[in-house]
Amino acid sequence: MENMESFDDAEDDNSIPAEKKSLGKKIKGNVWFRIGRNKYILVVAFFLVWMMFFDNNNWFYLNKLTDEAHLKQSEKSWYKREIGESERELTELTTDLQALAKFGREKYYMKKSNEDVFVVFPEKTVEPD
Numbered sequence: 438m439e440n441m442e443s444f445d446d447a448e449d450d451n452s453i454p455a456e457k458k459s460l461g462k463k464i465k466g467n468v469w470f471r472i473g474r475n476k477y478i479l480v481v482a483f484f485l486v487w488m489m490f491f492d493n494n495n496w497f498y499l500n501k502l503t504d505e506a507h508l509k510q511s512e513k514s515w516y517k518r519e520i521g522e523s524e525r526e527l528t529e530l531t532t533d534l535q536a537l538a539k540f541g542r543e544k545y546y547m548k549k550s551n552e553d554v555f556v557v558f559p560e561k562t563v564e565p566d
Contacts, residue, residue, distance in 0.1 A: 472478055489496045529536045541547040548554040 526540075530540055542554070546554055546556060
């Protein structure tokens with residue numbers, strides 16, 4: 438009889454229907470429970486959450502800095518183009534007197550003493566809403 442009792446105790450959990458399993462055995466068989474008990478996975482998960490949300494150099498802050506860096510790079514290229522254009526204009530104005538006169542007339546509305554300058558601006562049309 439004793440052998441029969443020990444045989445009954447030795448039955449594996451798979452033969453017991455799911456309704457009759459105790460709550461503890463159901464939880465211990467769960468994959469998430471096994472992962473949650475592993476201290477290495479818990480430490481790595483805590484580290485990742487800390488670095489992404491709570492650290493001074495978190496993911497959101499680094500993303501914002503990256504966006505600002507891209508914006509500054511585009512501004513830098515725009516300023517380089519403007520500097521190149523200004524240098525070209527400067528060399529043209531210092532070497533050519535006709536270009537200097539044209540520049541003064543167009544930008545600053547200058548005129549010679551014996552001429553009149555008429556500035557015509559296009560009329561703005563207001564579109565009805």
